[in-house]
Amino acid sequence: ATEGLRDKVEKLKIIYGSGVKTLDDLAGELDQNSHTTFGSLNSQVSIHSNSLED
Structure with missing residues:
Protein backbone atom coordinates (compact mmCIF):
# COMPACT_ATOMS: atom_id res chain seq x y z
CA ALA A 1 0.00 0.00 0.00
CA VAL A 20 4.51 24.53 -13.58
CA HIS A 35 8.60 43.54 -25.17
CA THR A 36 8.52 43.05 -28.94
CA THR A 37 5.02 44.51 -29.24
CA PHE A 38 5.79 47.57 -27.14
CA GLY A 39 9.04 48.10 -29.02
CA SER A 40 7.12 48.10 -32.30
CA LEU A 41 4.46 50.37 -30.84
CA ASN A 42 7.06 52.85 -29.60
CA SER A 43 8.68 52.82 -33.02
CA GLN A 44 5.37 53.56 -34.75
CA VAL A 45 4.55 56.34 -32.28
CA SER A 46 7.96 57.87 -32.90
CA ILE A 47 7.50 57.70 -36.68
CA HIS A 48 4.07 59.32 -36.51
CA SER A 49 5.21 61.94 -34.01
CA ASN A 50 8.07 62.92 -36.30
CA SER A 51 5.74 63.18 -39.29
CA LEU A 52 3.43 65.47 -37.30
CA GLU A 53 6.34 67.76 -36.48
CA ASP A 54 7.24 68.16 -40.17
Whole structure:
Protein backbone atom coordinates (compact mmCIF):
# COMPACT_ATOMS: atom_id res chain seq x y z
CA ALA A 1 0.00 0.00 0.00
CA THR A 2 2.80 2.38 0.89
CA GLU A 3 4.61 1.69 -2.37
CA GLY A 4 1.43 2.34 -4.36
CA LEU A 5 0.96 5.63 -2.55
CA ARG A 6 4.56 6.59 -3.25
CA ASP A 7 4.06 5.83 -6.93
CA LYS A 8 0.93 7.98 -7.05
CA VAL A 9 2.68 10.84 -5.26
CA GLU A 10 5.60 10.61 -7.68
CA LYS A 11 3.24 10.69 -10.67
CA LEU A 12 1.48 13.74 -9.23
CA LYS A 13 4.84 15.47 -8.71
CA ILE A 14 5.74 14.81 -12.34
CA ILE A 15 2.35 15.98 -13.65
CA TYR A 16 2.23 19.16 -11.59
CA GLY A 17 5.93 19.83 -12.00
CA SER A 18 5.62 19.70 -15.77
CA GLY A 19 2.55 21.95 -15.55
CA VAL A 20 4.51 24.53 -13.58
CA LYS A 21 7.36 24.32 -16.11
CA THR A 22 4.89 24.81 -18.96
CA LEU A 23 3.38 27.86 -17.25
CA ASP A 24 6.84 29.29 -16.61
CA ASP A 25 7.79 28.82 -20.26
CA LEU A 26 4.53 30.46 -21.34
CA ALA A 27 5.14 33.41 -19.02
CA GLY A 28 8.60 33.87 -20.54
CA GLU A 29 7.17 33.75 -24.04
CA LEU A 30 4.46 36.27 -23.18
CA ASP A 31 7.06 38.56 -21.61
CA GLN A 32 9.18 38.42 -24.77
CA ASN A 33 6.13 39.04 -26.96
CA SER A 34 5.10 42.05 -24.89
CA HIS A 35 8.60 43.54 -25.17
CA THR A 36 8.52 43.05 -28.94
CA THR A 37 5.02 44.51 -29.24
CA PHE A 38 5.79 47.57 -27.14
CA GLY A 39 9.04 48.10 -29.02
CA SER A 40 7.12 48.10 -32.30
CA LEU A 41 4.46 50.37 -30.84
CA ASN A 42 7.06 52.85 -29.60
CA SER A 43 8.68 52.82 -33.02
CA GLN A 44 5.37 53.56 -34.75
CA VAL A 45 4.55 56.34 -32.28
CA SER A 46 7.96 57.87 -32.90
CA ILE A 47 7.50 57.70 -36.68
CA HIS A 48 4.07 59.32 -36.51
CA SER A 49 5.21 61.94 -34.01
CA ASN A 50 8.07 62.92 -36.30
CA SER A 51 5.74 63.18 -39.29
CA LEU A 52 3.43 65.47 -37.30
CA GLU A 53 6.34 67.76 -36.48
CA ASP A 54 7.24 68.16 -40.17
